[in-house]
Amino acid sequence: MNATTLADILPGVALEKAATIAVRNLCLDTRQLKIGDAFIAIVGNKIDGRDFIAKAIELGASAILVEADKNWQGIAWLGDVPVIAIEQLSAQVSAIAARFFGEPSKKVHLLGITGTNGKTTCSLLAAQLLARLQHKSAVVGTLGYGLLDTTALAPIAQQLGALHSTGLTTPDPIALQRILAELVNDGAASIAIEVSSHSLQQKRVANVNVHTAIFTNLTQDHLDYHGDLTSYGNAKAQLLQAPGLHTTIFNLDDDWAKSLLGKVPAGVNALSYSTKIAADIYAQDIELNAFGVTAHLVTPWGEAKIQSPLLGEFNLSNLLAIIAAVAVQGFALDAIVACVPDLLPAPGRMQQVVVDQQAQQVQVIVDYAHTPDALENTLRAIQQHKAGNIWTVFGCGGDRDKTKRPLMGTIAERLSDYVIVTNDNPRSEEPSTIAGEILRGMNRPSGCLVIADRAQAIDFAVQQAKAGDIVLIAGKGHEDYQIFATQTLPFSDTKQARIALQKRIAKSENDNRSQGATP
Known part of the structure; x- marks a missing residue:
């Protein structure tokens, strides 16, 4: 196999004698740089990669790519290392990485999903469905990336639990192209990928060929980054310009998604779906019960x-x-x-925690709902299945959109019987300040408990709930950590719920033995 050169990844750039320099890998972070890598020194919001050029050369970089400006033009040589200025470098990284890794998105059927809510569930459901139909598919998203293979010895549930984490919903442009190449080489015939608004705004997916795009919905989230809902929606709408786009699929029950129907590029197919009205794909005779959902499906295919x-x-x-x-x-x-019927829910998405269904007497659900719309949808879904009271345990993340906090307080109070406000990921903010802003949205804040320690809050709700009650633990879902200021601590809602349920069951068994004992 011939080594990749600068000429291979920078076609059209006048490289002169730098053209034949071999590139072992691409790197955005000098902490990960190896001898022979090309260091891409992009200018970020907080860090300017150009400040690390000397360090990259010291570590053995074969070439440096920098953002062109008045100080950087053409090629400058620092010893034997070329520093190559590229116009709009940040927007070009996806294309550069795609060339380096052999244009992997052109070799696979790629499904991109964007929207405030539903990305993770849709991507995992699609990957499972495609794996069952064609043996091998893959997923890239919030929970990580990996191959789903129905011919493997491990069941799909185990494979879903073994996804490789990237720490981002959509990885950086180099990592994403590397992951796509890895999945294609592993035999994935299709890949479902979550496409975040951040990744679209930052051009991480600029050179990812998307065959089919799903637009789920737009509700309040990430306004700390985008500024307002319009800018947030415009960022997500950039998926309409994805290279290779063949089909778009829109949620007709969401005003934002419906508005995009008139913006579909010429030559791209458009389909709509709905659970409420007639659409290209819609559901009738919907029945929701404790065992799930049944419906009559109407589609263009029958x-x-x-x-x-x-x-x-x-x-x-x-x-x-x-x-x-x-x-x-x-x-x-x-x-x-x-x-x-065999498709499994995404971990931390309406995930039921069961230790002993009969002995625990209460239903505990862990869900990632961390936006007003998601929390309302989750609670309304639970109301359709409830036999007793609903207990909601939740908080809001620090250093994030503060305007959604009172809104979530309003929703939790209105749709729950009991509410416990607790810590989510406070980050650098004072937890009591976050709790206070949530309480501001409640009509009767005195009726809400504030238990800052999340483990204690979960335990209190599980122990106090009566038989037939439902306990919703919302906001963190699959996350296995909790962020406080400068430290990140291990924490899992699911594990804490299991501990609380085991304690509840043990107490119930002890009480039963005590009542049955003869004086």
């Missing part, structure tokens, strides 16, 4: 009855989106529908 163990109408909406995305690949509707 009609069918679907049955799923997923809870809530919003999960039915997610199912409609991924059924459409898979059907446009040419799979028969009957084959798709036959797989739906």
Whole structure:
């Protein structure tokens, strides 16, 4: 195999004698740089990569790429190392990485999903469905990346639990192209990828070929970064300009997604889905119960009855989106529908925590809902299944959009019987300040408990709940950490819920033995 050179990754750039310099790998961070790597010194919001050029050369970089400006033009040589100025470098990194890794997105059917809520669930459901239909598929998103292989010895549930974390919903442009190349080499026929607003704004996916794009919804989130809802929506809408785009799929029940129908580029197909009104793909005769959902499905490819163990109408909406995305690949509707009952929920998304269903007497659900819309949808879904009271345990993240805090307080109070406000990831903010801003949205804040320690809050709700009650632990979902100022500590809502349930069961068994004992 011939070594990749600067000429291979920078076509059209006048490289002169630098053209034949070999590039072992691409690197954005000198802490990860190895001898022979090309260091890409981009200018970030907080750090200017050009400040680390000397360090990169000291570590053995074969070449440096920098953002062109009045100080950097053309090629400058620092010893034997060329420093090459590139116009709009940040926007070019995706293309440079794509060339280095062999244009992997052109070798696979790629499904991109964007929207405030539903990205993780849709990507994991789509990857599972495609794996069951074509043996191997892959996913890239919030929970990590990896191959799903129905021919492997490990069950799909175990494979979902073994995804490789990247720390981002959508990885940086170099990592993303590397991951796509790895998954293609591993045999993935399709890849479902979450596309965040940050990644679109920062051009991380600028040179990722997307065959099918799903637009789920737009609700309040990330306004600390985007400034306002319009800018946030415009960032997500950039997915319409993805290279190679063939089909777009829009949620007709969301005003923002519906508004994008008129912005679809010429030559790109557009489909809509809905759980409420007639659309290209829609559901009728919807039945929600404690075992999931059933509905009659109407599509351009025929009609069918679907049955799923997923809870809530919003999960039915997610199912409609991924059924459409898979059907446009040419799979028969009957084959798709036959797989739906076996699709597993995403970890930390309406995830039921069960130690002993009969002995624990209460239903505990862990969900990632961390926006007003997501919390409302989750609580409304739970109301459709409840037999007793609803206990909601939640907080809001620090150093993030503060305007959503009172809104979530309002929703939690209105749709729950009992509310416990606790820490989420406070980061650099004072936890009591965050709690106070949540309480401001409540009509009766005195009726809400504030228990800052999240483990104690979870335990209190589980122990105090009566038989038939539902405890929702919202906001962190799959996360296995909690961030306080300068430290990140291990923490899992699911593990804490299991500990609390075990304690509840043990107490119940002890009480039963005491009542049955003879004086």
